[in-house]
Amino acid sequence: MKKYFIIEKYKKRNSRRAKKIHSRNLKSKEKKKLIRKNYEGNSKIEVAEKKSLKGYTKITAPVKFSFTKYPTETIDFISKLERQYENRKKVFVNLSKIIELDYSAIAVLVSVMFTFKSRNIDFNGNFPENFILKKMLIDSDFFKYLNRPIGDKLEYSIGKKNQIFTRANKEVNSELGLVVMEEASQTIWNEKRICKGLQRTLLELMHNTNNHADENAKGVKHWWLSVNHNAKENKVSFVFIDYGVGIFESLKSKPPTNKWFGTFEKIATRVKYGSNDEVLKLLLNGDLHMTVTGEHFRGKGLPGIKQVQDRNQISNLHLISNNVYSNVGEDKYQKLKNNFSGTFAYWELTKSNTNIEWTI
Amino acid sequence: MDNIKIKVSEFSIVPGSRKRDEGKSAHSGEEFRIDYLIPKYLDALEHNVKLIVDLDGTIGYGTSWLEEVFGGLVRAYNKEDVKKTLDFISNEEPYLIDDIKHYIEDATKTK
Numbered sequence: 001m002k003k004y005f006i007i008e009k010y011k012k013r014n015s016r017r018a019k020k021i022h023s024r025n026l027k028s029k030e031k032k033k034l035i036r037k038n039y040e041g042n043s044k045i046e047v048a049e050k051k052s053l054k055g056y057t058k059i060t061a062p063v064k065f066s067f068t069k070y071p072t073e074t075i076d077f078i079s080k081l082e083r084q085y086e087n088r089k090k091v092f093v094n095l096s097k098i099i100e101l102d103y104s105a106i107a108v109l110v111s112v113m114f115t116f117k118s119r120n121i122d123f124n125g126n127f128p129e130n131f132i133l134k135k136m137l138i139d140s141d142f143f144k145y146l147n148r149p150i151g152d153k154l155e156y157s158i159g160k161k162n163q164i165f166t167r168a169n170k171e172v173n174s175e176l177g178l179v180v181m182e183e184a185s186q187t188i189w190n191e192k193r194i195c196k197g198l199q200r201t202l203l204e205l206m207h208n209t210n211n212h213a214d215e216n217a218k219g220v221k222h223w224w225l226s227v228n229h230n231a232k233e234n235k236v237s238f239v240f241i242d243y244g245v246g247i248f249e250s251l252k253s254k255p256p257t258n259k260w261f262g263t264f265e266k267i268a269t270r271v272k273y274g275s276n277d278e279v280l281k282l283l284l285n286g287d288l289h290m291t292v293t294g295e296h297f298r299g300k301g302l303p304g305i306k307q308v309q310d311r312n313q314i315s316n317l318h319l320i321s322n323n324v325y326s327n328v329g330e331d332k333y334q335k336l337k338n339n340f341s342g343t344f345a346y347w348e349l350t351k352s353n354t355n356i357e358w359t360i
Numbered sequence: 361m362d363n364i365k366i367k368v369s370e371f372s373i374v375p376g377s378r379k380r381d382e383g384k385s386a387h388s389g390e391e392f393r394i395d396y397l398i399p400k401y402l403d404a405l406e407h408n409v410k411l412i413v414d415l416d417g418t419i420g421y422g423t424s425w426l427e428e429v430f431g432g433l434v435r436a437y438n439k440e441d442v443k444k445t446l447d448f449i450s451n452e453e454p455y456l457i458d459d460i461k462h463y464i465e466d467a468t469k470t471k
Contacts, residue, residue: 171384171385172377172386173386174372174376174377174385174422175376177420178373178374181419194452195420196420196421196452196453198420199374199420199421200420200423203420204423204424206377207377207382207422210382300423301422301424359417360369360373360419
């Protein structure tokens with residue numbers, strides 16, 4: 001007989017090993033049993049789906065999913081996604097139970113999905129059970145891009161009536177306004193018209209992202225523009241999002257050499273306006289520089305957008321940044337319970353908005 | 361010598377950002393001021409004629425572009441000369457003339 005089987009030293013070792021293997025097998029059996037139990041009662045398709053989503057963190061979208069109508073719920077949803085993004089965790093977005101959805105929410109979804117995919121983090125999701133909402137999401141190309149490897153670039157597709165657009169280079173792109181304007185005016189007035197307010201709004205928002213969305217440098221953060229045509233109502237709606245620091249954080253975070261340094265603190269102490277909703281109102285009305293320092297600085301972008309709404313060049317302007325929600329058209333400014341790191345703008349172009357003949 | 365005229369739409373129908381480095385398709389105010397406006401401004405100043413800036417024919421302006429062009433001009437040259445020399449046409453957006461005049465006034469303060 002071989003030494004391996006008879007010598008005490010080897011016998012001990014073999015028995016130790018056998019025990020280990022046995023215990024490992026038991027554990028594995030138990031594990032398999034648990035997995036089997038987990039899949040019990042599911043069809044083969046459901047089991048396959050469950051298996052394919054192993055390792056994903058499931059995040060459920062708000063049942064009423066609209067950034068303009070339900071900002072608190074939407075910000076909560078974005079925050080959950082952001083946490084996963086920071087930890088490089090795969091995400092599965094559960095959209096099945098949604099009963100309300102609009103383009104502001106779709107813009108959030110698409111932009112977040114692109115952000116994940118551009119960092120090679122898996123992002124997946126399911127369809128809403130509601131057929132109309134499902135169709136809306138399919139039309140937005142959300143699912144088309146979901147299953148495709150992408151960079152961080154989405155181009156504007158001419159002639160596509162509902163779409164989202166971004167530029168990989170985070171620039172101010174004034175040429176985009178021309179294409180968007182041509183198409184929007186066709187939907188609204190059935191002919192090309194010049195809408196100067198639309199171009200100003202786009203420029204101010206792009207400029208804001210390019211200059212202020214990052215605390216340390218220009219041109220770091222992406223912006224996203226969603227353009228949605230409603231031919232029935234002769235209306236085009238726009239959603240603009242960036243995931244920068246947001247208006248108020250941007251004011252707070254300026255270095256001492258910056259023209260905006262200390263602005264926020266000055267407003268808070270001198271005018272006794274501590275809350276951001278009132279600060280936003282001041283900013284939009286262009287009262288900030290007079291109130292704070294009596295000196296000039298270049299912060300004319302936000303008042304510039306407000307002027308456009310006041311002149312009836314755009315309608316229904318909404319802004320959300322940090323913890324403030326504002327329906328500028330209705331002069332409503334509201335402090336939110338949570339914080340959106342970034343700037344969100346929604347506005348519409350309708351038949352009643354000022355426009356001029358296309359002379360270009 | 362007759363007054364000199366400059367049409368922004370001949371520079372671009374889509375004037376865009378403040379600075380050149382803010383985008384490849386930015387059609388920036390900095391570019392317009394340095395490459396187009398200043399040579400004509402100096403010419404007008406030298407011959408003691410008006411420089412008429414025609415703002416019509418574009419699809420719109422951002423505030424930063426306007427401030428960079430006209431505020432920037434004041435930051436580089438004499439405010440009174442700028443005010444005396446520049447004149448504007450803006451039939452499509454008449455309010456722009458007031459805005460620009462404010463930018464010219466305000467720019468002096470930061471000089």
